[in-house]
Amino acid sequence: MRLRYVPGQYQYLKKCEKVIMYPEKLGYKLNHMFNNNNPIHVEIGCGKGKFLREIAINNPDINYFGFEKDVKVAYRCAKNITEDDPPNYFIVYANAESLKEIFEEGSIERIYLNFSDPWPKASHHKRRLTHKKFLDIYKAVLTDNGEIHMKTDNNDLFEFSIEQLEEDNWELLMVTRDLHNSIYKEGNIMTLYEEKFVKEGKKINKLVAKRKNG
Numbered sequence: 001m002r003l004r005y006v007p008g009q010y011q012y013l014k015k016c017e018k019v020i021m022y023p024e025k026l027g028y029k030l031n032h033m034f035n036n037n038n039p040i041h042v043e044i045g046c047g048k049g050k051f052l053r054e055i056a057i058n059n060p061d062i063n064y065f066g067f068e069k070d071v072k073v074a075y076r077c078a079k080n081i082t083e084d085d086p087p088n089y090f091i092v093y094a095n096a097e098s099l100k101e102i103f104e105e106g107s108i109e110r111i112y113l114n115f116s117d118p119w120p121k122a123s124h125h126k127r128r129l130t131h132k133k134f135l136d137i138y139k140a141v142l143t144d145n146g147e148i149h150m151k152t153d154n155n156d157l158f159e160f161s162i163e164q165l166e167e168d169n170w171e172l173l174m175v176t177r178d179l180h181n182s183i184y185k186e187g188n189i190m191t192l193y194e195e196k197f198v199k200e201g202k203k204i205n206k207l208v209a210k211r212k213n214g
């Protein structure tokens with residue numbers, strides 16, 4: 001997602017009530033932001049926020065946090081906020097590498113990885129959001145039966161992710177390599193990237209993996 005730098009975008013994010021900036025540096029956990037005990041779901045790499053908003057509207061009893069590490073993208077996401085947006089989501093301008101500093105242990109029920117950057121070079125695979133390095137972070141913050149829901153058009157990233165999850169002893173609850181021609185299509189909320197790829201005729205992969213106890 002190559003976007004133009006807009007002067008003042010950082011200041012705009014700072015003033016926006018729905019944006020949390022660098023929570024890992026503030027030394028507090030985000031678990032209690034909503035003053036309720038509803039489950040917490042996190043999207044990593046929320047982009048311009050289409051999926052985040054729609055899923056929050058459809059599920060008012062779930063608390064959502066959308067992480068975005070790129071200031072230009074987070075700014076676009078914040079600019080898309082309207083008065084009609086639901087109260088049950090925040091945009092978090094932070095890197096998912098800091099999840100353990102931001103949330104209490106075992107407190108997130110679900111993590112969404114939607115069309116994560118594929119990092120095709122082998123030397124960059126450790127940057128992939130399903131690399132063992134990230135799975136260890138997710139295991140720390142997910143609840144006992146917490147889940148990862150992943151969608152991607154990138155077959156190489158998808159097969160890599162399945163391998164990493166299996167090697168790390170996660171239980172695969174569902175796997176499809178053609179979401180839009182499968183029984184799992186019902187209720188699917190499309191992301192912006194997904195809309196683009198579907199229009200191009202690309203097949204969408206999806207998996208759901210559950211963290212096993214212990």
Ligand SMILES: C[S@@+](CC[C@H](N)C(=O)[O-])C[C@H]1O[C@@H](n2cnc3c(N)ncnc32)[C@H](O)[C@@H]1O
Nearest residue numbers: 045047068069070073095096114115191192193
């Ligand atoms: C390819 S875009 C997909 C955006 C959106 N999920 C969609 O499907 O339309 C991936 C986004 O993830 C963000 N991202 C990548 N790694 C991240 C990380 N470690 N923490 C937070 N955001 C990340 C990138 O900045 C980028 O905006």
